[in-house]
Amino acid sequence: MKNLNVGIVGLGVRGYWLMKDVILLMPGVKVTAVCDVYEDRNERAAKLTEEVCGHVPATETDYKKLIARDDVDVVVVSCAWESHIKVAIDAMKAGKPVGMEVGGSYSVKECWDLVDTYEATQTPFMFLENCCYGRRELMALNMVKQGLFGDIVHCRGGYMHDLREEVSEGEKNRHYRLRNYIHRNCENYPTHELGPIARILNINHGNRMLTLTSMASRSAGIQEYIKDRMSDDEKLMNTRFAQGDVVNTMIKCAGGETILLTLNTSLPRFYSRDFTVCGTKGMYEEENDTVFVDKKYTAEEEWDFKANWGNAKDYEKDYEHPIWQKFLNDGVQGGHGGMDWLVFEAFFDSIRNGEPCPIDVYDAASWMCISALSEESIAMGGHPVAIPDFTNGEWIRR
Incomplete structure (x- = not known):
């Protein structure tokens, strides 16, 4: 090596x-x-x-x-x-x-x-x-590639993470989120949810994102947190935050698919990436870790939906992604449930072997630009904004 x-x-x-x-x-x-x-x-x-x-x-x-x-x-x-x-x-x-x-x-x-x-x-x-290497994200990708969900028409994802403490204590901890939340109003962290979805929808590889429109709620969560827990900090008490508490961004793709991204980091909640894949034959939903396959359930079972919540584990035998099959066999390690290890392993291996990096510069540019474009759309009241083609047309045949 x-x-x-x-x-x-x-x-x-x-x-x-x-x-x-x-x-x-x-x-x-x-x-x-x-x-x-x-x-x-x-x-x-x-x-x-x-x-x-x-x-x-x-x-x-x-x-x-x-x-x-x-x-x-x-x-x-x-x-x-x-x-x-x-x-x-x-x-x-x-x-x-x-x-x-x-x-x-x-x-x-x-x-x-x-x-x-x-x-x-x-x-x-x-x-x-790293979320492109999440266990369920890769299993869902494997399900899509094997046709379990049919034609994919819509995906949903979010970065839903209570960051009120991290943002509020940004000056003490020298953390950059504070200055961003003071000055910007946008989908500021889009790639955790968008990366796995882009893989499923073949973005930059036969498909691309065309336009987006974003809307943001008002900003209240962090200020309330400061008032409740840090009222002795006069500077923070008098700080106005630009960042909306909830930002929804809808993206239209060349293939006709839609993507809904949600940022929710300024309100109290459990962590979630809200990863959801919807197709003509079935779907996966991360928040209840559930797979639904068409014609598998009776009408009564479909109404009693909670009875099948958490059933994704039943599909691991047939649909666990090969990357995770090997990882589980060798022993999972690294942060974020192993995702950090896998993404760095892929990076270092590609450098050693002289192979193309699995998540490349075109992915980075097209996923990261969502922040700047959402900021523009929000400022214009949700006006649609064009998403550039960073491949200059090569997405059609890459």
């Missing part, structure tokens, strides 16, 4: 836990350099690397210095949303393969810049959308 020397840019909550749970534990991977603008985060990451692997990585506060290092073969980008694309572009220009963490874009132009840089340099790039 070819060893890969990895440099990591961004050592906040996400970057540190990726190191701890995944990267430092992967065979054939050596973290040789780490970078964050905060020295204490560098020191913490260096100490962790020494404890786990027995060596101390170089530390940098300037990501360009990390990219330029001779002992860095691959760059992992896990910094704040605003910097993802900028760091990835500089890494590709330096000829360093890059794995970039997820988030929404701030403009369509930066998505084009990402694509243009890849096409000019041909430096390997992978978008690290």
